[in-house]
Amino acid sequence: MEFTELLLNALLAGIMLGGFFAALAIGLSICFGLLDTVNIAHPTIIVGAAFCTFLLNDVFGIDPIIAGILITPLFFILGLGIYSLYYQFFEKQSAEALRGLAFFFGLLFIAEVVMIMTFGVDHRLVSAPYIGNSYTAVLAGMEFAIPYRLLAAFVVASAMAIGLQLYLNKSFFGRATSAVHQDMMALSLMGVDPVMVKRVAFALGLSTCGLAGALMIIVIPIEPAVGRFFIGNVFAIVVLGGLGSISGTLIAAFILGIAESVVSTFFGPSWAPAVSFAILLGVLAFKPTGLFGSGDTR
């Protein structure tokens, strides 16, 4: 019975963790999947949002989730700025896509160093009533425990993902974003400025960093360099889900969450980072279009 109990608990924690991963990856899914801007600084920007949440919580005592909502517009504006730069220097000149990658890598380092110089390298936490306790239930003689912090992350992340999915599928702007992914020329012939659409869509993707950062500091203690360890996770999720598919991203996040949780439970948490890498390489080798993607990977 011991084994089943452990396994079921690992599965449960994995689903919760998957929700959290979805929040981290969903913005990247828009930027990378729909717009082809490979923003490898995405996890680091999330850490930046986590520090903003920390400040709001520490100084004003604001609940981290509300703080996350409050800082979201800030990250929308940041996204507008970053995309304008990116467009000006890379897309407009149709420069090699890889130079853009180097640009984002530079941004990653600048952001990390600025955070180290501002906050130091100590681990930071936030306080909220739901952090630190667990919901426990006994079912069929087995004990289940869900930490409230993971539950909060799961609920908020799911709400965010569903909202984004609806917005992208139903609204004019969301459809324009899919259109820009499929055929930029056709969109401009319809009288829509594709650059404007891309800029706003990128900013939308980056604005998810606000809430994702709040969830990150709820789930784990953070320090400036912690973003690096999520690069493998978020890209594994986006690639596994299939480029440009929000629902695919969600499912992939749950798969990765469960896989990591099971591996941590049975082999020790220090092996967890290897899971995302194995998934990433496996997908690239055998099914580069991902589970639900139709994208062009060559």
Place this chain on the structure above:
Amino acid sequence: MRFKFEIGCVLVLLAAFIFTQSGINRFYYFAGFAILQYVMISTAWNILGGYGGYINFGTAGFLGVGSYTAVAMIEFYSAGIVEQIIVAGIIAGVIGLSIGFFTLRLKGVYFAIATLALAIVLETFVNNWDYVGGAAGVSILPPRTPELLGIAIVDRKGGAIFNNNKEFLFFLMAFLAILSVWVARTIEKGKLGRGLNAIKDNEEAAECMGVPTLRLKLTATVISGALMGMAGAVFPSYLTFVDPPTAFNLEFAINSLAMPMIGGTFTWIGPVVGSILLGTVQQVAIVTISSELNLLIIGVLLVFFVTVAPQGIVGWFMKKNK
């Protein structure tokens, strides 16, 4: 003259040797070693990144593999430094081959992402591998009187070529750096370099013209990875202590990318200029300001050059002279 470049190489190596015999302040060895190491790493990076246009973010991973191969060989049978370098090069090359095999058929971004994740996952493996010290790191005792082909290399009491292990390793690093520059230049002038350039310009067109794109990309990845591994193999003997955060430091990744980008990626001299300039600035910055600020400088310079001056310093000068 036909062998102008080769004669230059020998002269530089000779200068490095004289430098080791001059008994100058230890700090200059330290700074010089770091710069030479960066010449080697950024030159290696440029073989794939500069000529072929495929960005490798996993420099730290390849270096770390080299370092830990050396550590494992020392632990296993106290191998000599030359064996360590050769085996480290082979293993790093094989890792380059396997990751390239999986991802080089796809768009360049996938290779870039996979290499970045590779660095992190390799660190995880070493963290879990207690034989080489695990997360706590490991101390290396360099042999007191190493010999090479029966010649005494280092002896503190005198009588050997070098009085000090650090001097010997400095010279060795200079040799390896020059070797890498020679390899990169040979590739650039040869068929491989031309093929890689064609891939960078337009991969589909190159493929249509009969360039064996995948094979060339894999060859470049293996050579580049092997050189990085060889550079990493010198690390444990030089530092006498390695732990995963040092060996897999992401600083290597940004430096190996920023130095060629700043110097100029299209010719062998670009990474050399970039690493000497940036390496010197960094050594000064670390001593006088702080190591965080030093990273900030690299990040800002990288973004500046990538956006405003993508042809790098060398390209800028060449344009001016035309």
